[in-house]
Amino acid sequence: MVKKKYEKPVIKKLQMGFMNKFGRGYLSHIRQAIDGVSIDKLVEMYGSPQFVFSEKRLRQNYRRLYNSFSNRYPNVQFGWSYKTNYLNAICAILHKEGEVAEVVSEFEYEKARNLGVPGHKIIFNGPFKTISSLKRALEEGAIINIDHFEEIQDIERLAQSLNKKVKVGIRINMDTGIVPQWSRFGFNLESGQALDAVKRIAYGKRLVLNGLHCHIGTFILEPKAYSLEIEKMVNFAYQIEDDFGFKIEYLDIGGGFPSKNRLKGIYLPPEVIIPSGEDFAEAICDTLLRCLRPNDFPKLILETGRAIVDEAGYLITTVHAIKRMPDGLRAYVVDAGVNLLFTSFWYKFNIEIDREVQGIPEPSIIYGPLCMNIDVVEESINLPPLPRGTRLIISPVGAYNVTQWMQFINYRPAVSLITIEGKIELIREPETLDDILGKEKLPQKLQLNLED
Numbered sequence: 207m208v209k210k211k212y213e214k215p216v217i218k219k220l221q222m223g224f225m226n227k228f229g230r231g232y233l234s235h236i237r238q239a240i241d242g243v244s245i246d247k248l249v250e251m252y253g254s255p256q257f258v259f260s261e262k263r264l265r266q267n268y269r270r271l272y273n274s275f276s277n278r279y280p281n282v283q284f285g286w287s288y289k290t291n292y293l294n295a296i297c298a299i300l301h302k303e304g305e306v307a308e309v310v311s312e313f314e315y316e317k318a319r320n321l322g323v324p325g326h327k328i329i330f331n332g333p334f335k336t337i338s339s340l341k342r343a344l345e346e347g348a349i350i351n352i353d354h355f356e357e358i359q360d361i362e363r364l365a366q367s368l369n370k371k372v373k374v375g376i377r378i379n380m381d382t383g384i385v386p387q388w389s390r391f392g393f394n395l396e397s398g399q400a401l402d403a404v405k406r407i408a409y410g411k412r413l414v415l416n417g418l419h420c421h422i423g424t425f426i427l428e429p430k431a432y433s434l435e436i437e438k439m440v441n442f443a444y445q446i447e448d449d450f451g452f453k454i455e456y457l458d459i460g461g462g463f464p465s466k467n468r469l470k471g472i473y474l475p476p477e478v479i480i481p482s483g484e485d486f487a488e489a490i491c492d493t494l495l496r497c498l499r500p501n502d503f504p505k506l507i508l509e510t511g512r513a514i515v516d517e518a519g520y521l522i523t524t525v526h527a528i529k530r531m532p533d534g535l536r537a538y539v540v541d542a543g544v545n546l547l548f549t550s551f552w553y554k555f556n557i558e559i560d561r562e563v564q565g566i567p568e569p570s571i572i573y574g575p576l577c578m579n580i581d582v583v584e585e586s587i588n589l590p591p592l593p594r595g596t597r598l599i600i601s602p603v604g605a606y607n608v609t610q611w612m613q614f615i616n617y618r619p620a621v622s623l624i625t626i627e628g629k630i631e632l633i634r635e636p637e638t639l640d641d642i643l644g645k646e647k648l649p650q651k652l653q654l655n656l657e658d
């Protein structure tokens with residue numbers, strides 16, 4: 207065991223509301239490597255800031271969750287939610303694990319096809335599907351979940367022009383006790399709108415309804431909400447089968463499982479309040495098996511996003527400056543801002559440092575590099591006096607950040623992957639001026655000639 211350095215005893219006033227030296231010690235928050243690759247090495251190769259993904263963790267998370275379902279139910283398929291993270295390398299790993307693609311726009315559809323995912327392995331969701339994307343999806347045999355009545359009409363017209371009867375699913379929304387209720391997507395169940403959609407499809411005679419889709423929300427902490435969802439879906443499926451003669455071949459229950467991240471304002475650690483994948487799987491599969499008729503095993507589809515990728519992602523950032531604020535708070539300016547950390551609005555991340563630092567921890571604030579007052583990466587964290595150059599490792603940041611990040615004031619940084627074999631692969635190059643100028647056009651009359 208490494209002997210800890212001697213620290214002089216001190217008397218220090220306790221500040222309410224902050225963690226303090228006598229609570230959780232900061233020394234447990236040192237991280238010098240990710241999956242055995244040193245932070246120094248990563249920065250030396252691809253700079254700071256840098257997003258780093260762990261292939262090992264990604265595969266582990268997927269397998270753990272998939273197995274908790276497939277051990278309990280015989281017909282399970284996961285669909286990778288592209289919007290959660292659509293970097294090719296991340297999608298490819300999950301496709302190799304067996305996930306199909308779940309896309310919600312023409313862009314995402316094209317991205318999946320470009321990566322090599324065949325149409326019949328794409329689930330096409332979302333409230334805005336262009337006619338051209340619907341046409342392509344129909345031709346290529348994608349699974350389409352209809353969002354609204356206009357889309358029923360769009361698809362009927364396309365089915366007519368393609369002269370074929372096409373299978374479709376519908377998205378429904380319902381009360382599962384989750385507030386706010388997500389009722390803007392699909393057809394509402396309780397009001398009878400979902401039934402109207404089924405009637406409309408049946409009367410149209412051009413489409414064959416074969417699936418139901420529902421996505422009740424995100425970061426759901428209540429397995430019971432899913433039990434309720436699946437129960438209502440199964441009952442509705444049988445109502446459709448009995449009254450309209452359609453066979454519901456899949457029940458797609460969407461995503462929404464939480465990652466082990468800490469929501470702002472919730473002080474219990476994630477390990478305490480966040481149910482495990484097993485808890486969700488048990489609630490869902492028990493209810494499913496209880497509600498299904500004998501020998502009927504429709505495909506159970508899950509579109510879990512954040513629970514699979516969040517913990518596989520880290521952001522390395524570097525202390526650039528140290529300030530003392532007028533109220534006495536110590537402040538740091540680091541090289542990664544909230545434009546790279548969209549989820550910082552909801553999460554209080556783990557922040558680890560890459561070295562042991564001598565000195566008394568005190569409440570500190572971490573600012574990003576943007577010239578914007580809102581650029582606060584962490585409002586309050588107890589840190590020893592970090593010298594310039596200290597690396598901070600922020601996690602979990604694998605979900606939604608590398609899709610919702612925006613180019614603003616600075617270039618977006620490199621994204622690397624540590625493979626199972628321990629190799630460092632660059633999976634997205636850092637941006638350069640050309641990436642941004644490539645799309646700009648300067649009208650002839652505005653060409654500058656300020657030199658003379």
Ligand SMILES: *Cc1c(COP(=O)(O)O)cnc(C)c1O
Pocket residue numbers: 287289290308310331332421423424425460461462463509510511512513
């Ligand atoms: C965003 C989304 C998901 C993934 O949600 P998570 O909360 O990240 O699991 C799945 N399905 C649909 C339709 C979505 O819009």
